[in-house]
Amino acid sequence: MNHYRELRRALARRLGPRALIHLEGGRSVPRNFDVDYVFRQNSDFLYLTGVEEPGCHLVLEPKSGREILFVPRVDSHHRVWEGHVPSPAEAKTLFGVDRVMYADELKKVLGRRAVAPKARLRDALDELRAIKSEGELALMRRANEVSGAAHRAVMAATRPGMREYEIQAVFEAECMKAGMRHLAYPSIVAAGVNGAVLHYRRNDAVLRAGELLLIDAGAELKGYAADITRTFPADGKFSRRQRDVYQIVLETQKDCIQAARPGVVSADLHVRSMRRIAEGLKSLGILRGETDGLVEGGAVRLFYPHGLTHMLGLDVHDTTGGKKRKMPNPTKVPVRFVAKLEPGFVITMEPGIYFIDALLRDPALRRKHKTSVDFAKVESFLDFGGVRIEDDIVIRPEGPPLNLTSVPKEIAEVEAACAR
Ligand SMILES: [Mn+2]
Structure with missing residues (x-):
């Protein structure tokens, strides 16, 4: 009250x-x-x-x-x-x-x-609304706890052969059992190649052995959203290739979380994440050339076409803070959310790597990026889908942010949470 x-x-x-x-x-x-x-x-x-x-x-x-x-x-x-x-x-x-x-x-x-x-x-x-009060943070912490427990339940319950909507039902039942009867947004439950559809909503395909499952889902409490994504293997064990891609996304996410401090511009963090992902894709032999060129020339965006972060609150893509906070984008990459981080901001951290047919098979894009991308190598990844890892964090006056999300994300933790 x-x-x-x-x-x-x-x-x-x-x-x-x-x-x-x-x-x-x-x-x-x-x-x-x-x-x-x-x-x-x-x-x-x-x-x-x-x-x-x-x-x-x-x-x-x-x-x-x-x-x-x-x-x-x-x-x-x-x-x-x-x-x-x-x-x-x-x-x-x-x-x-x-x-x-x-x-x-x-x-x-x-x-x-x-x-x-x-x-x-x-x-x-x-x-x-951009700066969350203690009362608001308490609600957001609780929405994240319940959503996190639901994500863990999903990891434990998922088996090859299940339909995406059956997995969705596990998530949503857990939230409801905990008293959260509303979701913050329609759940994205994407098996295999569907993980490369950024706003996938059909949720009706069968999850097969050997595939990854990407689930982006969160409950809301008194309107306050949780927005969490995890990606894990259908059969509980990452393959070599899945592990390689996953590890790049995970390291990128952890690096950007610890760098999220007051005064840092969100767009600079986005560029930071693009550089990490470019370097990771270079190590896999998918990209080649100077990292700066890959970031500014747009080759990385073929594999990571969305933002790193957005504000979170009563709207899942919450207000960016009003006219007073508007500022020019200091980077050379197009990004929608440009703001200097302040204590009390709650934002997501959600890098990803995807193999999106519609981008990677586009003849014009192939021509444009032919020196930066090994398209022959890319062909072998077109059945991969995508990896996204998303946590919700609170910017603090000093030091690293407070992470509201507690769901396994290290490879060993994820495999343990999926153990049969
Ligand atoms: Mn999000």
């Missing part, structure tokens, strides 16, 4: 005493006749209230310190079908807001008074 009140006060302070803040929560969206999509509250509304019910509003009046939560007025028909909905009196204790009214009274309260322009409110929220 207190943590939400503190966040509301911080927003009020930021917008000044003359502002009148009105925030509308999410509304139910119909899926088809009499059926709504599973409701997920608007992230800003969750940030300020923790209220997970649809149809609510929040009004803050910084000058008087007044806070009013508006809840929908429901009739007896609604109660018959949907059950009890908290009354204003109940909502007051439930959500720790001084005053609760019905949503149909909103107009009466706002009258003709001007509310803070949307862009100003947006920016203030983005600035605040």
